[in-house]
Amino acid sequence: MTMDLGTPPILTPDEAERAVLLAAPRGYCAGVDRAVITVEKALDLYGAPVYVRKQIVHNKHVVADLESRGAVFVEELTEVPEGATVVFSAHGVSPDVHRQAERRGLKTIDATCPLVTKVHHEAKRFAHEDYDILLIGHAGHEEVEGTAGEAPGHIQLVQSPEDVAAITVRDPAKVAWLSQTTLSVDETMETVAAIRARFPQLLDPPSDDICYATQNRQLAVKEIARDSDLVIVVGSGNSSNSVRLVEVALEAGARAAHRVDDASEIDEAWLVGVRRVSVTSGASVPEELVQGVLAFLAEHGFPDATAVHSAEESLIFALPPELRRDLRAAQQG
Numbered sequence: 001m002t003m004d005l006g007t008p009p010i011l012t013p014d015e016a017e018r019a020v021l022l023a024a025p026r027g028y029c030a031g032v033d034r035a036v037i038t039v040e041k042a043l044d045l046y047g048a049p050v051y052v053r054k055q056i057v058h059n060k061h062v063v064a065d066l067e068s069r070g071a072v073f074v075e076e077l078t079e080v081p082e083g084a085t086v087v088f089s090a091h092g093v094s095p096d097v098h099r100q101a102e103r104r105g106l107k108t109i110d111a112t113c114p115l116v117t118k119v120h121h122e123a124k125r126f127a128h129e130d131y132d133i134l135l136i137g138h139a140g141h142e143e144v145e146g147t148a149g150e151a152p153g154h155i156q157l158v159q160s161p162e163d164v165a166a167i168t169v170r171d172p173a174k175v176a177w178l179s180q181t182t183l184s185v186d187e188t189m190e191t192v193a194a195i196r197a198r199f200p201q202l203l204d205p206p207s208d209d210i211c212y213a214t215q216n217r218q219l220a221v222k223e224i225a226r227d228s229d230l231v232i233v234v235g236s237g238n239s240s241n242s243v244r245l246v247e248v249a250l251e252a253g254a255r256a257a258h259r260v261d262d263a264s265e266i267d268e269a270w271l272v273g274v275r276r277v278s279v280t281s282g283a284s285v286p287e288e289l290v291q292g293v294l295a296f297l298a299e300h301g302f303p304d305a306t307a308v309h310s311a312e313e314s315l316i317f318a319l320p321p322e323l324r325r326d327l328r329a330a331q332q333g
């Protein structure tokens with residue numbers, strides 16, 4: 001007689017064997033911090049409503065919080081009443097958008113991250129020197145639209161190494177590349193290598209376009225993902241750098257990695273049989289959402305989180321000059 005023993009049960013590791021690792025750095029970068037404070041101060045100074053073109057940063061909790069205080073998020077400037085105040089998001093806008101705002105008599109506050117502005121300057125300079133510019137990035141992302149708008153006759157988008165074969169340029173000796181600030185460092189370097197194989201005289205940007213915050217968060221998640229059964233990345237689905245953190249975690253060896261907007265999106269089934277959970281967050285994520293995830297884990301038998309530090313960050317950006325000027329005037333008046 002044979003006996004069906006069925007599927008062996010998944011063993012739940014003892015509590016003593018369980019660990020939570022917390023990436024450091026994680027969460028807010030200097031550009032996001034500046035953009036969120038810009039909208040808060042604009043609301044204090046000018047009163048509601050303050051219009052914001054596109055999501056100020058790609059996080060639905062941040063947007064909902066600012067909405068509750070009187071910010072009105074619009075997709076296009078045609079939705080903003082003439083003469084009103086509008087803030088441009090951290091991802092940057094093209095010169096066309098600035099011109100449109102001027103035509104409508106809008107008061108503008110530009111919260112574009114200075115590291116995105118730096119890429120805009122590089123695009124203008126390469127275009128001025130008549131290079132064909134290959135912009136590595138994702139089609140439809142606001143940052144890519146803003147950067148491409150700086151030199152529309154010179155820039156073409158390259159999304160992956162597979163795109164490289166189809167590129168046509170005017171002069172193979174005058175080709176430069178730039179990138180979106182929030183890409184995977186490793187994937188971007190693969191794309192650059194493919195471009196360079198076709199155009200050996202390819203000109204590099206003067207400094208890294210992938211920003212310090214994106215790079216640091218990818219390094220940090222690699223550190224903790226390697227031996228993890230599960231990596232939880234806190235961040236919204238339209239946040240490029242958050243989505244990249246999931247990919248980087250899996251490439252680094254995590255057995256599973258999931259992105260969640262907050263603790264309510266964690267599936268308890270992910271924790272079955274898990275010993276080590278690692279947690280990180282994208283550059284537009286408030287720390288309270290990470291603390292919510294840690295509280296959820298503690299309630300489910302993963303009590304203590306250990307921070308793993310891989311880089312220190314101290315960068316702070318000054319608020320946009322037009323806002324500083326109005327704040328100063330208000331103080332003096």
Ligand code: SF4
Nearest residue numbers: 029031032113181211
């Ligand atoms: Fe600026 Fe980088 Fe933050 Fe984007 S992720 S806002 S480029 S610091």
